[in-house]
Amino acid sequence: MNLLLNIFSVVPIQYYIFISAVLFCIGVLGVLFRRNAIIIFMSVELMLNSVNLLLVAFSTYHNDASGQVFVFFVMAVAAAEVAVGLAILVTIFRNVHTVDIDELKSLKN
Amino acid sequence: MTLYVFLFLSFVAIFCALMTVLSKNPIHSVIYLIGCFFAIAGHYMLLNAEFLAIVHIIVYAGAIMVLFLSTLMLMNLNDETEQHKPAVAKISAVIASGLLMLVLVAVLKKADNLQVPLTQEISIGTIKVLGKVLLDEYLFPFEFSSVLFLSAMIGAVLLTKKEKGQTA
Numbered sequence: 001m002n003l004l005l006n007i008f009s010v011v012p013i014q015y016y017i018f019i020s021a022v023l024f025c026i027g028v029l030g031v032l033f034r035r036n037a038i039i040i041f042m043s044v045e046l047m048l049n050s051v052n053l054l055l056v057a058f059s060t061y062h063n064d065a066s067g068q069v070f071v072f073f074v075m076a077v078a079a080a081e082v083a084v085g086l087a088i089l090v091t092i093f094r095n096v097h098t099v100d101i102d103e104l105k106s107l108k109n
Numbered sequence: 110m111t112l113y114v115f116l117f118l119s120f121v122a123i124f125c126a127l128m129t130v131l132s133k134n135p136i137h138s139v140i141y142l143i144g145c146f147f148a149i150a151g152h153y154m155l156l157n158a159e160f161l162a163i164v165h166i167i168v169y170a171g172a173i174m175v176l177f178l179s180t181l182m183l184m185n186l187n188d189e190t191e192q193h194k195p196a197v198a199k200i201s202a203v204i205a206s207g208l209l210m211l212v213l214v215a216v217l218k219k220a221d222n223l224q225v226p227l228t229q230e231i232s233i234g235t236i237k238v239l240g241k242v243l244l245d246e247y248l249f250p251f252e253f254s255s256v257l258f259l260s261a262m263i264g265a266v267l268l269t270k271k272e273k274g275q276t277a
Contacts, residue, residue, distance in 0.1 A: 010112045017217050019119045023126055025210035030130035032202035035192045038181060039135060042142050045173065046126055049149055052165075060156040065233040065242045068161055072243065075168050076254045080261035082173050086180050087265040093184050100192045 016057035023050035037089055037099040041082070048078050114155060122148035135186050136178070143174050158234035 023046060030043025052071045059067025093099055125145035129138045146169045153162035194202075233239070243251055 011115050014217070015115065015119075018214060019122065021210060021213040021217065022123055025206045025213065026123070026126040026130060028209055029202060029206035032205055033130055033194065033199060035194055036135055036186065038177060038184075038186070039130075039138055042129060042138060042177060045169075046129065046142065046145065049146065049169075053149055053152055056153055056156050056158050056161060059233065060158060063233060065238050066246070068158055068234065068239055069243050069247050071161055072164070072239075073247075073250060073254060075164065077257065079168055079173060080257050082176060083261050083265045084268070086176055087268040090180060090183065091268050099184065099186070102192070102194075 013057060013061050016054060020050045020054040020057075023047075023053070035100050035102050037092075037101050037104070038086075040101065041085055041089070045078065045082070048074060111155070115152075118148045118151045118155065121145075122152070133191060135181050135191065139174055139178050139181065142177075143170050146170050146174070153234075156234070160234060160236045160239050 027043045027045075027047035027050065030046065031040050034040055034043070052074055055067045055071050055074075059065065059071075089099055092104065096104065098104070122145050125141045125148060128141040129145060132138050132141060146165065150162045150165045150170075153159075153165060193199075
C-alpha cells in the first residue's frame with residue numbers, strides 16, 4: 001500500500017506510456033528484422049506484453065480492476081495462440097525443413 | 110527509491126528486448142526474452158498487481174517460453190543455421206520501427222496531462238478483488254476462454270499429428 005502511494009507521486013503515468021511504446025517498437029523491429037519465424041513469434045509476444053504493461057498501469061492509476069481482468073484474457077489468448085502457432089511451425093518444418101520466412105513465400109510446393 | 114526501481118526494471122526490460130531481437134543465436138533470444146518477462150513482472154509488482162505478476166511468470170516464463178525453447182531444440186536451430194536478411198532490409202527495418210517510435214512518442218508527449226485521481230484505498234491487484242470482478246462481471250468471457258483453450262488444444266494435436274502414409 002505504501003509502495004503504491006509512493007508510485008503515484010514518483011512515477012508519472014507518462015513514463016509507463018513511453019516504456020510501453022518503446023517495447024512495442026522493439027517488437028515491430030523484431031518482426032521486420034529477423035527471418036526466423038520463431039523469433040518473429042517471440043517479437044509478437046513482446047508487443048502483446050507491452051500492451052499488457054500499459055493496461056496494468058492504467059488500471060492501477062485509475063483504481064479500476066477491469067484493466068487487469070483484460071490483461072488476464074490477453075494472456076489466455078496469447079497462450080492459445082502460441083500453442084497453435086508453434087504447431088503450425090512444426091508442421092511446416094516437417095514438410096519444408098526450414099522456418100525461414102523468405103523461403104516460405106510461395107504456397108506452391 | 111521507487112523511481113530507481115522503476116528505472117532499473119525499465120532498463121532491464123528494454124535491454125533484454127533489444128537483445129532478443131539482435132542476438133544471433135535463437136536460444137539466446139529465448140533466454141533474453143525470459144529476462145524481459147521477469148522485468149515486466151517486476152513492473153507488475155511495482156504497480157501492486159501481485160496476482161498478475163505471479164500469473165505472468167507462471168504463464169510466460171513457465172509455459173510459453175518452455176514451449177518456444179523445446180520447439181527450437183526440436184528443430185535444432187542455432188547460429189550456424191540462422192539466416193539473416195540483407196543489410197538494406199535490416200537498415201530499412203530499423204528506420205521503419207524508429208519512425209514508428211518517433212511518431213508514438215511525439216504524439217504522446219503532446220497529449221494533455223492525464224489527471225490521476227488520488228485515492229487512499231487501493232487493493233485492486235489482489236486475488237480477492239480480481240476474482241470477484243472476474244467471476245461476476247466477466248463470467249461469460251471467462252467461461253468462453255475455456256472453449257478457446259479446448260479448441261486450441263485440439264487444433265495443436267491435429268496439426269502436429271502425422272497423416273497416414275506421410276513419411277519423415
